Amino acid sequence: MAHKEWRITLTIRNYTGEPVRCENIRCENIDTLDIGRNIEENGTITVYSSTNDRVFCSFRGMKSRVLYKLAMTCPRSSGNNACGYGNAGLKPYNPHKLLKVEFYLGRSDEADWDNPSSYHGQSIDYGDCS
Numbered sequence: 001m002a003h004k005e006w007r008i009t010l011t012i013r014n015y016t017g018e019p020v021r022c023e024n025i026r027c028e029n030i031d032t033l034d035i036g037r038n039i040e041e042n043g044t045i046t047v048y049s050s051t052n053d054r055v056f057c058s059f060r061g062m063k064s065r066v067l068y069k070l071a072m073t074c075p076r077s078s079g080n081n082a083c084g085y086g087n088a089g090l091k092p093y094n095p096h097k098l099l100k101v102e103f104y105l106g107r108s109d110e111a112d113w114d115n116p117s118s119y120h121g122q123s124i125d126y127g128d129c130s
Contacts, residue, residue: 004031007074008049009100014039015089016106018063026056027129033057039105052076056127059105068106069126071113074099083113083123092117 010030014020022037028051039045039059049055054073060066070090072082080099084090089104095116112122 004048004050006031006048006050007052007098008055008072009046009098010049010070010072011044011046011100011102012039012059012070013044013089013102013104014041014059014106015104016061016064016066016068017041018061019043020059020061020068020105022057023060023067024056024058026127028053028055030055030057038062049074054124054129058126068103070103071124071126072099072101080116081113082111082116084109085123085126 020039022035030047030049033047052075056071058069068088069085070088074080079095082101089107090109090111091102092111093101093116109119112119114122
């Protein structure tokens with residue numbers, strides 16, 4: 001079996017004060033993440049995607065029901081992008097080469113779509129696969 005090229009390395013740290021569960025994955029797959037996967041309070045997971053298209057996922061607090069939404073892309077022919085939606089805690093990321101992105105759920109975003117090193121509130125519509 002051929003080795004996949006991971007286009008996206010996604011690390012998610014849970015600082016929400018409660019366990020969270022993956023509720024939704026849209027547009028493309030995150031090869032090593034399934035709906036229903038939990039991240040314990042103060043836990044961390046790292047997952048991988050081989051797509052060069054947009055991918056979205058969301059996690060929901062298992063007690064509070066608060067939703068944390070994440071978006072990212074690592075196309076072969078242009079720069080990388082990622083965004084959270086206010087409370088996903090996107091850390092600054094490198095817009096070149098393969099995308100290595102970190103989200104600190106429950107914290108404020110520090111970067112956004114088209115702004116990899118600072119937060120300006122830019123995002124794309126959640127689930128916009130185009």
